Amino acid sequence: MKKSAALHADFQPSNFTFRDLKKVEEILSRYPKGKQRSAVMPLLDLAQRQVGEDGAKASPPYGGWIPRAAMDEIARIIDVPPIKVYEVATFYSMYNLAPVGKYLVQMCTTTPCMLCGSGDIVKACEEKLGIHAGQTTQDGLFTLMEVECLGACVNAPMIQVNDDYFEDLTPDSTRQLLDDLTHGRTSSHGSLKGRKGSMALSGPTTLQDKAKKIGVV
Ligand code: FES
Structure with a gap:
């Protein structure tokens, strides 16, 4: 189910700045010169995590989400029109566009x-x-x-x-x-039943020697 795309969530902070500018630089450096727009997804993730860190200490608490001001800041950083960032953020379900619980x-x-x-x-x-x-x-x-x-x-x-x-x-x-x-x-x-990875509930049934060797039985 696609999450609701609430670009106009009731609560929208008026501005947003990244706290960890070194991390922003590191993300931008992953892409060839002139292709910094490719950093849009990790920057959205970074923004959501920053908001979530703040929310974990707030009372009442809240979880990670991406205010529109953060999308606008990302657009500024990677030098694209804001709509290009909104398009990505509204397409992928892992980005929360309205406040969520802790x-x-x-x-x-x-x-x-x-x-x-x-x-x-x-x-x-x-x-x-x-x-x-x-x-x-x-x-x-x-x-x-x-x-x-x-x-x-x-x-x-x-x-x-x-x-x-x-x-x-x-x-x-x-x-x-x-x-x-x-x-x-x-x-x-x-x-929560103690299975390692996707092994059968009865334990490994094939490649048991190898399983022993890597310590999963
Ligand atoms: S159907 Fe639930 S994880 Fe795939």
């Missing part, structure tokens, strides 16, 4: 996750947090979002919280995870 919970409901019970995971999230997909909790901690395949189908059902994947979920482990996040406890990510 924890952005993206619930995959595409076919493999759906067949493995994502409906129950969505229900567990909605009941635990008291909100529906597309909404943010009043305390600013969580935004729920229903998304398409996140590429971890082999360990379905799964959700993504900010940068981390939580896989092999059950309604109980999902509730526990949300509880941990609410109380500031760290939760291990990846498979």
